Amino acid sequence: MPRSTIRDVARHAGVSIATVSRVMRDSAAVRPDTRDRVIDAARELEFVPSQLGRQLAERRYAANGIVFPDLSGPYYAEVVLGYENVAAELRRSVLILSTQGRPDADLAVREMADRCDGLVVLGRTVSDEVVEQLAARGTRIVLVARPPIGEIDSVNADNRDSAVALGEHLVAGGARSITFVGDPDTSPDVAERWEGLKRAAGATGAVVDLVPVDDLGEHAGAAAASRLLDRQDTTPLPDALACANDELALGLLHRLREAGVDVPGEVQVSGWDDVMAARYADLTTVRQPMRELGATAARALDAVITGGRVGPVHELLPTQLVVRGSTAVRPDTP
Amino acid sequence: MPRSTIRDVARHAGVSIATVSRVMRDSAAVRPDTRDRVIDAARELEFVPSQLGRQLAERRYAANGIVFPDLSGPYYAEVVLGYENVAAELRRSVLILSTQGRPDADLAVREMADRCDGLVVLGRTVSDEVVEQLAARGTRIVLVARPPIGEIDSVNADNRDSAVALGEHLVAGGARSITFVGDPDTSPDVAERWEGLKRAAGATGAVVDLVPVDDLGEHAGAAAASRLLDRQDTTPLPDALACANDELALGLLHRLREAGVDVPGEVQVSGWDDVMAARYADLTTVRQPMRELGATAARALDAVITGGRVGPVHELLPTQLVVRGSTAVRPDTP
DNA sequence: CTGAAAGCGCTAACAA
């Protein structure tokens, strides 16, 4: 059952394909009765305009891409969702690409760039080099959760501000030594969190250092906790452990409590992202406007594509410190 | 900077467009030196074949779609991820469509069907009617987490088996009355869970009933708990509360404990899906092979599209009961 | 208001 084409409809209605085209997308005035004939014919033949033909003629895809590392945690899933919602409103399809465990991520992104009108790149999924090449080739790009590159638009959560708020909160809770758990090299977000915390807490005179981890998962958090516990005879636990994200913090928290460590009495613990499990684990964390990130990126990309934009846009969305039991500010009683 | 086309390259290399095409996709033998000339020309002009032209000529999109309600919970995100991974392996792009809060979901799905070679439909995102219409029109479809419709392929988790296992587990834990929390109408999965539980527990002589909820979120769970608590003077709490999913169970659990109810001493509670928070809340639940669902669907769809398939395929993936503290089987001591 | 015709960029017979 080969689908009917614009020519079938034209023949059936006794008009030219141009007229059918006009009717299908009411782009120009068509006399009512002709119009009706065309519509009837289209209905009868179950005609649905081929997007492919249309796209080629218009030289546009009416589709946007989004590249992310993975969708396991709630973070990227929410961003993608926010993005998709707005893209749908703007009548654009959404292509997704997960680079997780893909050795040829750069190539995949290049290919994707060739199937859409523009794309959003989340975090450190592709190298600056590739981003720049694509941009140079005319691909419209918006960066999310990644520092700006040249003239390319970007949308980020304000990690610095919340890092400062968190640092102050921990110090107010009595922390004189704070250890950041996470590897600043894994993502720009993590790097900013570390920098912000170091600065804020450092300014109060607190001692700040860092424990690197393999990845940002619960296992890595538990492993980090184990290491800290093991070396207790030589190095006492810090007053506070600020983790780069919630998964890390949850794994760490679990291991610490297993070992009988009193949280927050002995050690304060905090995460980042405010995932659902954080509520149940009573974990202090930083909430990010994940959906807004995606939605804002979608709008920015649309602006770039439709050309209604002056200079590069770098949006910084506000975040919020969420204080819970894992860092309860203790009263100043000795 | 208008991108160069196959004709530019042909002219530049002094060959015909056919030869360029052959070289670009090494579809036929080309003399090495001609080939080199073409490659040089292509590189020089930064030629990248237009997917649009290619797609139109081949009359295929090399893209598949996936339709889901939303991406908030971990469930659909994982399924999508499993799907994307396999689709990428099969060299197909992935288009996503979230129907959540979209009044024109049916239309959106129809449009999507017109931009890809086939699509996967998760759960009750679109009506049977639309699915059938699309299938009749030749759209390749695979259903996931939804009972088969006609000749259309489907991939499902085995809700029935795990419902039986769960029912037996609750009864073994001493439950004589079990209340299922959830609305069987919200999704086929929920309906199967309810049916399975009713049958399994009913067979042991336990009393089984149902408390409907508005949706599958934590709030709805908490609200259900409140209602159960409020009516305690007339109706005692059941021995076990089997919830349709984890979010529901988590909200309910929280409210019950707030009210001082002993779980599992007084009431056993279970969820479904095994989301991350379930571990921290020590919630008994059923684990589903979410990624496998997506991956299996991707393969099935590919089989349908490439035509290497005989009859309709209906896969049923195994699930697993995960016993935790919220339903600990109590020793038979009085 | 409508139609003829020229593309959009590529693939694939069919010839040479």
Next chain:
DNA sequence: TTGTTAGCGCTTTCAG
């Protein structure tokens, strides 16, 4: 081995 020539299905001038 290579080139010529039709399309793929649609949009869009440009005439009429």
